Amino acid sequence: MKLTPEQFAQFDRDGYLFFPGLFSSEETKTLTAAVPELYSRREAYNVREKGKDAVRTNFAAHLYSEPFAKLARHPRMVEPVQELLGEALYMHQFKINGKQAFDGDVWQWHQDYGTWKNDDRMPTERAMNVAIFLDDVNDYNGPLMFIPGSHKRGVVDARHDLTTTSYPLWTIDNALIAQLVERAGGKNGGIVSPKGPAGSMILFHGCLVHASGSNLSPWDRVSVYLSLCAVSNHIRRFKRPAYIAHRDFTPIETLPDDCLLKDYPVDLPWKNGMPASALATSTDELKLAA
């Protein structure tokens, strides 16, 4: 898939690109079918909603689940990111967010690069977020919301919120959000939320301000969130465990376009369990050759 000059201009202006129905329902089903078993595992990589059993987010499935390992190497996902960043990529983070019917909690307003910078010492914003819908996303099941153009502000002030949900996040205060929304057009386009069928994909800039509300609907909103980072921009600190912020900077090699529907060998290094090293943390900066 080659991006058009208009798509490059749109990404630069708005900070995101939306590809409705990019993966077929047959392809998407190979992923959706694997989710309940992954979510049932009592492992550190399944973070549950505060006070509930529902999974908020599952980390690193591409290292132990075959369909997700293939998605992580899918050319329809990797190639446009590579075009936009102009460099080989590695997988910085891989999540399957549950946003389960009735139980899915909010994601407060934030920028992902804020966390990558503050926690992981990622040198620059040369990394991309990708969202792939595994369920249809509608007005009611907690769609992702963006403030278009907010990536142009670079990294904005944020505070580490350890209490609102079960997952710590660097969040942006309400006054700044109100200002950013007003500048983006207020009630006329200051907040947008791409919605569409399962199989849709969004690419969004690491500095794009985003959030999502809770899911009070009877419909799950499972989505995969992948963060792909330019190899030269790899993280410099291992404060977060490796199952959350990966430390393997090997460039992603893509599989053929039909990989979700056919058998292709993929490496599953954590198939028989996560190594203890994946839970280890360190606040030392990496002393790597430049």
Ligand code: SIN
């Ligand atoms: C995220 O920002 O990482 C997740 C947002 C969502 O699942 O709605």
Ligand code: MN
């Ligand atoms: Mn985010």
